[in-house]
Amino acid sequence: MTALLEIEDLTVAFNGARPVIDNLSLEVAPGEVVALVGESGSGKSMTAMSVTRLLPPAARMSASTLRFDGTDLLTAPDARLNKIRGDHIGMLFQQPKRMLDPTATVAQQVGEPLRRHLGMSRKAAHEHAVELLADVGIAEPERRAGSYAHQLSGGIAQRVMIAIALAGRPELLIADEPTTALDVTVEVQILQLLAAKRAQYGMAMVFISHDLRVVASIADRIAVMYAGRIVETGTADQILNAPQHPYTKALTTCSTLCCNDDGSLYVIPGDVRSAQEITAGCRFQPRCEVAREHGIQAKCRGEEPALEPCGDGSASRCWVTIDRKGPERSDDSGKGAAA
Numbered sequence: 001m002t003a004l005l006e007i008e009d010l011t012v013a014f015n016g017a018r019p020v021i022d023n024l025s026l027e028v029a030p031g032e033v034v035a036l037v038g039e040s041g042s043g044k045s046m047t048a049m050s051v052t053r054l055l056p057p058a059a060r061m062s063a064s065t066l067r068f069d070g071t072d073l074l075t076a077p078d079a080r081l082n083k084i085r086g087d088h089i090g091m092l093f094q095q096p097k098r099m100l101d102p103t104a105t106v107a108q109q110v111g112e113p114l115r116r117h118l119g120m121s122r123k124a125a126h127e128h129a130v131e132l133l134a135d136v137g138i139a140e141p142e143r144r145a146g147s148y149a150h151q152l153s154g155g156i157a158q159r160v161m162i163a164i165a166l167a168g169r170p171e172l173l174i175a176d177e178p179t180t181a182l183d184v185t186v187e188v189q190i191l192q193l194l195a196a197k198r199a200q201y202g203m204a205m206v207f208i209s210h211d212l213r214v215v216a217s218i219a220d221r222i223a224v225m226y227a228g229r230i231v232e233t234g235t236a237d238q239i240l241n242a243p244q245h246p247y248t249k250a251l252t253t254c255s256t257l258c259c260n261d262d263g264s265l266y267v268i269p270g271d272v273r274s275a276q277e278i279t280a281g282c283r284f285q286p287r288c289e290v291a292r293e294h295g296i297q298a299k300c301r302g303e304e305p306a307l308e309p310c311g312d313g314s315a316s317r318c319w320v321t322i323d324r325k326g327p328e329r330s331d332d333s334g335k336g337a338a339a
């Protein structure tokens, strides 16, 4: 099937420093939910901002392919990009109350894309905005339509943001940590709403989260990011139940709130910033317990492994998983997945 979103060899760097996204490739099929998972600073948001071409001005981006539904996003003029962002790619962010305009009512904000992109009159946009609020599960939508951001709870504000993002019936929704700022019960409700809307409209999603638990219920496929690289990719089932890469395994342990022998909560030793100092070898190596256990730190320090297919449709960037497969490994295409 032709990919809806195609990213090949995406690299993003700031001020000539080491790239924060390094040769990343990813495809999203129509209707598919792909989760990007990794610790803070691994490059998830920069990947999303590259797709919408909304990177900070200081960022320098390159890619061999960046295509959405046949449109080359690298060369598309601003007017076309604006239209794609409004009509075809919806966006959700972490702090819904901050993303809303404090000076406009809910109805004005939900109605704005309807007027701008669909050419609706003020009255028609208001009526449709109320319908959209009801559609995302907001009780008393008429009353809520007249509310301002400061009058909304975080969960209602995120429902409003979802109504805005889905107003143009986008083919792709990019959701960047959409539930991180919400409490657990509201988080579940928002995840259920997104899953329902995805089923209703058949839209694809790039769902960004630092938490594997959160993406478990919604993702078809998961790409695990570490220090600007995809280190493992596979179906949600593969990543959650049979992770290959030591970093994914460590994230899985964290997400199950596992305890160490002494009863303390398991955390991955070290932090992602240590990867900035790595100039050769695997970026996760300084934190990798598996490399230590296998006594292969020298190899891991010497050369960075490629993202290699694991034989079951998943792929992992780790010398341990590559060695396990022996010398007949296939090439590092990463197609249909990520590199």
Ligand SMILES: Nc1ncnc2c1ncn2[C@@H]1O[C@H](COP(=O)(O)OP(=O)(O)OP(=O)(O)O)[C@@H](O)[C@H]1O
Binding pocket: 014, 020, 038, 039, 040, 041, 042, 043, 044, 045, 046, 047, 056, 058, 210
């Ligand atoms: N304006 C900027 N100038 C320089 N570096 C930046 C800028 N914005 C982001 N970065 C760096 O880019 C890297 C990737 O950031 P990004 O926001 O994509 O990470 P993330 O995985 O989404 O984490 P988080 O969930 O914390 O946003 C980080 O090291 C970050 O410090």
